[in-house]
């Protein structure tokens with residue numbers, strides 16, 4: 001599994017459609033200060049479902065949409081597509097190539113699609129978490145974050161390992177199931193109360 005293509009359009013400084021075609025192995029992006037190197041990494045995190053505006057170095061999520069320059073007006077939407085080579089089947093989906101797309105409109109809301117089929121954020125997160133790329137994005141180590149990882153407590157370190165091993169997905173599923181069970185018990189109590197009153 002490796003990242004084949006990353007395409008950005010209207011994302012941060014990339015107003016026009018810009019594609020990076022990558023090969024297996026190490027890729028380096030070089031450029032002058034402020035030329036958009038970190039924006040490429042932000043696009044990678046964003047398309048994989050990142051929800052924190054701060055993680056993307058903005059104040060609010062809308063800040064990922066091209067805000068305009070002296071010579072170019074702002075855009076109304078940002079779109080990023082990530083194509084992953086899946087010939088080794090690392091992603092649990094029957095395709096040798098998987099394209100995840102995320103779109104955001106200035107008037108709010110994000111849309112996700114996997115191989116062109118609209119889906120939920122949860123579907124993207126679950127697809128990626130089996131491969132060790134998860135919700136917490138420990139695969140992306142930003143400037144200054146190395147320190148945080150080195151200084152992590154044993155509990156935090158365990159969290160990183162669980163995320164990489166794909167355990168976190170099951171923990172989240174368990175939490176969701178317990179919440180539903182809790183709601184269901186509340187409903188049951190209410191039904192019992194009502195039945196008691198009717199009798």
Ligand code: ATP
Pocket residue numbers: 011012013014031032033034035036037038039040063064065066067068
């Ligand atoms: P450095 O080497 O200093 O870390 P960099 O190459 O990583 O720089 P980035 O931080 O990726 O650069 O890009 C910063 C540029 O992106 C700035 O010029 C900023 O104005 C521009 N930028 C960020 N968000 C937007 C946006 N929403 N619309 C337009 N331009 C944006």
